[in-house]
Amino acid sequence: MSSSTDPVIRSRAGRRPNRLFRNANAKLASLPMMFTAMIVFLGGTIWTIVYSFTDSGLLPRLQWAGLQQYERLWSSRKWLVSIENLAIYGVLSLILTLVIAFVLAALLDRKIRGEDVFRSIFLYPFALSFIVTGLVWQWILNPQFGLQNVVRDMGWTGFTFDPLNNPEIVLYGLLIAGLWQGTGLIMCIMLAGLRGIDEDIWKAARVDGIGTVKTYIVVIIPMMRPVFVTSLVLIGSGIVKLYDLVVAQTSGGPGISSEVPAKYVMTAMFGGQNLGQGFAASTMMMLSVIIILIPWAYLEFGGRKRG
Amino acid sequence: MKLTTKLLAATAICGAGAASATELEVMHWWTSGGEANAVSKFAEAWNAAGNTWVDGAIAGGGDTARPIMVSRIIGGDPPAAFQFNHGRQAEELVEAGMILDITDVSEQEGWADIITPSSLLDSCTYDGRVFCVPVNIHSWQWMWLSNGAYEAAGVDVPTTWTEYVETAGAVREAGIVPLAMGGQSWQQNGSFGVMALALAGQESWLAVNEDKDSEVVMGPEYTRVFEAFGAARELSDGLNVQDWNQATAAVINDTAAAQIMGDWAQGEFALAGEVAGEDYSCLPGLGEVALLDTGGDAFFFPVTGDPEIEAAQKELAALMLSPEVQVSFNSAKGSLPVRPDVDLTTVNECTQKGLDLLAAGSTVPSGNQLLSPDTTTQLNDLMTEFWETPSMTPAEVQEQYAAIIADAD
Numbered sequence: 001m002s003s004s005t006d007p008v009i010r011s012r013a014g015r016r017p018n019r020l021f022r023n024a025n026a027k028l029a030s031l032p033m034m035f036t037a038m039i040v041f042l043g044g045t046i047w048t049i050v051y052s053f054t055d056s057g058l059l060p061r062l063q064w065a066g067l068q069q070y071e072r073l074w075s076s077r078k079w080l081v082s083i084e085n086l087a088i089y090g091v092l093s094l095i096l097t098l099v100i101a102f103v104l105a106a107l108l109d110r111k112i113r114g115e116d117v118f119r120s121i122f123l124y125p126f127a128l129s130f131i132v133t134g135l136v137w138q139w140i141l142n143p144q145f146g147l148q149n150v151v152r153d154m155g156w157t158g159f160t161f162d163p164l165n166n167p168e169i170v171l172y173g174l175l176i177a178g179l180w181q182g183t184g185l186i187m188c189i190m191l192a193g194l195r196g197i198d199e200d201i202w203k204a205a206r207v208d209g210i211g212t213v214k215t216y217i218v219v220i221i222p223m224m225r226p227v228f229v230t231s232l233v234l235i236g237s238g239i240v241k242l243y244d245l246v247v248a249q250t251s252g253g254p255g256i257s258s259e260v261p262a263k264y265v266m267t268a269m270f271g272g273q274n275l276g277q278g279f280a281a282s283t284m285m286m287l288s289v290i291i292i293l294i295p296w297a298y299l300e301f302g303g304r305k306r307g
Numbered sequence: 308m309k310l311t312t313k314l315l316a317a318t319a320i321c322g323a324g325a326a327s328a329t330e331l332e333v334m335h336w337w338t339s340g341g342e343a344n345a346v347s348k349f350a351e352a353w354n355a356a357g358n359t360w361v362d363g364a365i366a367g368g369g370d371t372a373r374p375i376m377v378s379r380i381i382g383g384d385p386p387a388a389f390q391f392n393h394g395r396q397a398e399e400l401v402e403a404g405m406i407l408d409i410t411d412v413s414e415q416e417g418w419a420d421i422i423t424p425s426s427l428l429d430s431c432t433y434d435g436r437v438f439c440v441p442v443n444i445h446s447w448q449w450m451w452l453s454n455g456a457y458e459a460a461g462v463d464v465p466t467t468w469t470e471y472v473e474t475a476g477a478v479r480e481a482g483i484v485p486l487a488m489g490g491q492s493w494q495q496n497g498s499f500g501v502m503a504l505a506l507a508g509q510e511s512w513l514a515v516n517e518d519k520d521s522e523v524v525m526g527p528e529y530t531r532v533f534e535a536f537g538a539a540r541e542l543s544d545g546l547n548v549q550d551w552n553q554a555t556a557a558v559i560n561d562t563a564a565a566q567i568m569g570d571w572a573q574g575e576f577a578l579a580g581e582v583a584g585e586d587y588s589c590l591p592g593l594g595e596v597a598l599l600d601t602g603g604d605a606f607f608f609p610v611t612g613d614p615e616i617e618a619a620q621k622e623l624a625a626l627m628l629s630p631e632v633q634v635s636f637n638s639a640k641g642s643l644p645v646r647p648d649v650d651l652t653t654v655n656e657c658t659q660k661g662l663d664l665l666a667a668g669s670t671v672p673s674g675n676q677l678l679s680p681d682t683t684t685q686l687n688d689l690m691t692e693f694w695e696t697p698s699m700t701p702a703e704v705q706e707q708y709a710a711i712i713a714d715a716d
Binding site for chain 2: 057058059072076077078143162165167251252253254255256257267268269270271272273274277
């Protein structure tokens with residue numbers, strides 16, 4: 001017994017340093033990035049959380065204020081409106097982007113004439129920044145010069161479409177601009193996924209007499225799971241970051257009806273010179289991302305490793 | 308010539324003796340045509356004294372520029388001088404010991420005697436020491452009226468807020484929007500401040516803004532203000548503009564009858580070739596309580612640790628308040644000088660009204676001097692929500708206003 005375990009222990013003990021130094025070059029090369037991740041991302045996050053419990057104003061200072069910043073945050077109408085806006089925008093943007101992008105990609109996948117041209121046209125808005133997108137759509141949706149005026153000039157004088165000046169529907173004005181900018185990229189990713197589907201699948205479906213639409217929904221979409229996951233991550237991160245589009249298109253107005261959390265953070269920190277409040281708001285933003293992300297990542301990536 | 312001797316005298320008094328060429332970087336956010344022109348007056352005077360002015364203009368207004376300036380100061384690479392609005396914006400930088408104490412310059416030049424109103428110097432003073440130079444006066448308490456619009460409506464141009472509200476119906480019938488208001492929150496909150504001072508009177512206004520007395524907000528004087536503000540909201544229906552100068556443009560081309568906006572609006576009327584008294588009228592204090600607040604701009608000088616730069620900073624501080632520079636700068640900027648012993652070359656009817664009020668001492672401190680930026684931001688958010696939410700009643704906004712004032716530091 002002892003004679004058989006000894007060599008195993010010895011060999012394990014002998015191999016341990018080897019394992020640490022295996023691929024030493026690669027590990028050495030990734031050291032700076034690991035360092036950056038630890039210090040900048042993790043360190044910055046912890047620093048922000050710590051200072052969110054202080055009464056920092058224009059300059060960060062360690063004077064504890066307990067939960068005061070959070071109490072004020074959650075009693076602020078603007079913050080509640082921001083969260084509600086982000087939730088509505090997020091759900092709609094997620095669903096609509098996926099649906100529109102997939103339909104466009106599927107249409108392009110039907111080997112239509114001029115595919116390259118259409119693909120370029122659909123992808124083109126992605127080349128513009130959110131600031132430019134916001135300004136362009138501000139003009140398009142302007143009642144005096146834009147869409148409403150064009151339709152009225154064509155004869156429908158009663159036509160009214162003025163989302164940016166109506167607190168009830170201003171979010172949809174933002175959504176239109178966001179979709180216009182973002183769907184092209186998702187469409188391209190979906191198209192790449194569709195191109196990766198084996199031709200034989202289509203032949204088999206045809207032999208079985210399954211219709212085109214049904215094949216897409218029942219066979220193709222489940223096969224494209226990784227593509228959808230990538231798209232979800234891209235769309236999701238875009239939603240949480242939503243800021244520049246709002247600033248360019250509505251600056252949070254009319255009133256506070258199109259405020260978003262990221263804008264709340266910026267205004268508190270730099271407009272109101274209240275860093276503590278901004279830190280508290282950004283900590284809440286991060287917390288919500290973690291709450292959504294961790295169970296999902298666990299299911300998505302943890303599950304596969306086990307299988 | 309005269310200027311140079313004055314400067315030399317100033318530096319001699321400072322005991323620095325460093326009148327040799329020193330480069331000073333000055334950061335500010337004056338980038339529009341008139342503003343840039345005004346800054347160049349400072350630069351010309353400074354360069355004429357044998358120094359070099361390095362212009363550090365930041366486009367995008369104060370909210371964009373202030374964080375950049377602050378990060379440079381905290382980051383150890385401060386400019387030699389930077390512009391803030393005088394008031395409480397730089398409070399923390401001063402407390403942190405990052406701003407140069409210029410009390411000696413102030414005493415040598417006798418600022419305490421020449422700067423009028425004295426509240427301007429007070430807001431540069433922290434614990435008895437002077438840390439900034441106020442360079443101009445801008446005030447909010449103005450209402451601009453389009454004579455053409457009232458002619459079209461067939462009524463006389465009102466001279467008080469009461470008359471204005473009474474004639475609003477006739478104006479509306481003529482197809483003109485009675486009140487032009489931009490969609491940005493600072494405009495709505497600013498207009499409310501003007502109405503509060505004009506309708507509730509100086510005593511109540513100071514009790515709220517200076518003593519942070521939330522009971523006065525709930526009192527009868529302020530109730531009247533909130534109701535008037537609710538009525539004003541209806542008067543502005545039918546005009547959707549964002550920027551203040553777009554709202555001013557609506558008054559200029561007679562699609563709107565009036566706007567409540569600070570004296571900087573007069574630059575727009577001048578640019579459009581309109582004449583005060585003929586094409587437009589102005590009512591300081593809405594024609595009710597003629598008081599002006601004395602906001603404006605000030606320059607701060609960060610601590611650099613370099614004695615040569617420090618001497619030059621003090622020299623620049625003295626230069627900015629010299630009579631010649633005050634006249635040339637304020638004429639270009641359209642603002643009022645901070646010292647009453649100088650004459651602006653040409654003033655129109657409205658500017659004269661402003662100068663008379665200043666001379667008579669009918670002034671109050673500005674919101675920037677009394678409220679912290681944090682409180683101002685909260686009030687901005689509240690007032691813009693009210694303005695754009697027709698279902699929100701004046702009583703609701705009054706309660707929330709009182710809560711913010713009660714929490715204000």
